[in-house]
């Protein structure tokens with residue numbers, strides 16, 4: 433199942449720089465592992481903002497919830513999830 437996930441990062445302005453760098457480093461490791469597994473299929477920066485648009489490819493809603501729950505930046509993000517399905521006019525054969 434594919435999900436469009438938008439994450440807007442809102443770190444507290446008074447968070448110490450070292451703490452922010454540590455959480456971002458953990459988030460990078462976590463997201464890159466999921467990308468290698470094919471679970472986090474796309475990761476795009478939204479130009480001009482500290483936000484990303486991602487496509488997750490997971491078995492079900494529960495797996496998406498598990499993966500999102502593990503995000504180190506989760507306490508500092510607003511997240512919106514939209515379920516996706518194949519568009520009838522799509523010519524891509526690899527979109528399922």
Ligand SMILES: O=C(O)C[C@H]1C=CC(=O)O1
Pocket residue numbers: 439441459460461463475482483484505
């Ligand atoms: O920078 C972000 O958009 C937040 C987050 C998502 C992946 C990652 O490495 O950091």
